[in-house]
Amino acid sequence: MTNTQRKFLRSLQQKKERKNTNSFLIEGKKIVTETFQATNSEYKIKQLFATQNFLDNQNILNSKVNEEVEIILSTSKQLSEAGSLKSNNAAIAVVEIPTLEVPKKLENLALLLENINDPGNLGTIIRIADWYGIEDIFCSEQTVDLYNSKTLSSTMGSFLRVNVHYGNEFEFLKLAEGNTFGAFLDGKNVHQTKFPKTGILVIGSESHGISEKLGKEIMNKVTIPSFAKEQESAESLNAAIATAIICDNWRRN
Numbered sequence: 219m220t221n222t223q224r225k226f227l228r229s230l231q232q233k234k235e236r237k238n239t240n241s242f243l244i245e246g247k248k249i250v251t252e253t254f255q256a257t258n259s260e261y262k263i264k265q266l267f268a269t270q271n272f273l274d275n276q277n278i279l280n281s282k283v284n285e286e287v288e289i290i291l292s293t294s295k296q297l298s299e300a301g302s303l304k305s306n307n308a309a310i311a312v313v314e315i316p317t318l319e320v321p322k323k324l325e326n327l328a329l330l331l332e333n334i335n336d337p338g339n340l341g342t343i344i345r346i347a348d349w350y351g352i353e354d355i356f357c358s359e360q361t362v363d364l365y366n367s368k369t370l371s372s373t374m375g376s377f378l379r380v381n382v383h384y385g386n387e388f389e390f391l392k393l394a395e396g397n398t399f400g401a402f403l404d405g406k407n408v409h410q411t412k413f414p415k416t417g418i419l420v421i422g423s424e425s426h427g428i429s430e431k432l433g434k435e436i437m438n439k440v441t442i443p444s445f446a447k448e449q450e451s452a453e454s455l456n457a458a459i460a461t462a463i464i465c466d467n468w469r470r471n
Contacts, residue, residue, distance in 0.1 A: 219267055219292040219300065227267070227300035227310060233363050240315045242365035245301045247272065247308035252375040259378045260316035267292040267300070268309035302367040315365065318381050320356075324393050324416050327352055327468055332387055332432055333360040333423035334457060340364070341372020342458035343421070348376035350465045355382045356390035356418070391435055394418035398436045399468075400428050401460050405439030408464055413471040419464055424457050440464060 229235040230243045241264065244250055250268075253261055265288045273289070297306040329347055334340050340362050347355055362369060364382045383390070391398055397417030420436055422428035428436070442455060442463050455463070 219290055219296045224300045231302060236365050241312050242315060243301060244311050244313055244370060245303050245306055249375055250309040250311050253378060256378045261378060262314045263287050263311045264314055265312040266309060267297060269294055269307055272308040318383060320383050321354060326416060328354040328356060328418050330356045330387060330390055330418050330420045331361050332358045332420060332428055335362050336424055337362050337366045337368035338372045339424060339458045341369045343461050344373045344380050345376040346462045346465060347380045350469055353381055355380055357382060357384045358387040359384055387432060391418060396437055399438045399440055400436040401464060402439040402441055405441040408440045408442050408467050411440050413468040421457055421461050
């Protein structure tokens with residue numbers, strides 16, 4: 219790995235540079251290996267910076283991969299200096315950001331995230347969506363970037379199987395054709411709610427919840443009841459935890 223290459227990898231920690239180069243980084247043995255092995259993924263690896271040990275112990279580098287991917291031999295120290303992981307003895311890959319088409323019509327449950335700003339929450343929500351068979355997540359422009367290193371790490375590879383779209387939340391909401399549900403503190407008990415097969419579940423920001431303006435466009439308000447005996451209990455649930463509970467109830471229907 220050259221100095222120029224190291225600086226390039228470091229630059230991709232910034233959203234601006236990811237946008238300018240249409241590229242992002244994945245780091246570590248698990249996520250790099252899984253991305254190579256993904257058969258139906260839209261993500262294309264352009265460069266692989268890897269230790270000799272990683273290359274020697276992987277079956278992913280077939281002749282096709284060797285033709286399409288530039289492989290740069292690197293040391294563990296170089297990988298750690300170039301990436302966001304404190305210790306990386308495997309690999310870093312430069313991946314092309316794909317262009318994803320927004321579905322014209324929903325045929326499944328989808329999520330709409332309004333201004334989620336914690337990368338760990340977004341990554342966990344993507345992982346939850348993957349578990350519950352949700353193919354599309356719509357995000358407001360103010361929602362944290364999918365390609366943030368902490369977001370990608372939190373997905374545990376689920377970003378490969380869930381399409382994440384950014385745009386106008388009000389336009390995304392129209393895709394549900396009225397089957398819109400939102401997580402509120404004063405909604406109908408989620409355990410008593412009848413959910414349709416197709417629709418959009420809206421999750422608001424960690425600190426403010428769903429905005430008043432967007433809330434007016436949501437047809438059904440649902441809430442997760444507290445079972446705490448004391449009145450002075452937690453004010454609310456983490457956004458990702460709330461997403462998981464509502465998705466589980468939705469799928470039970």
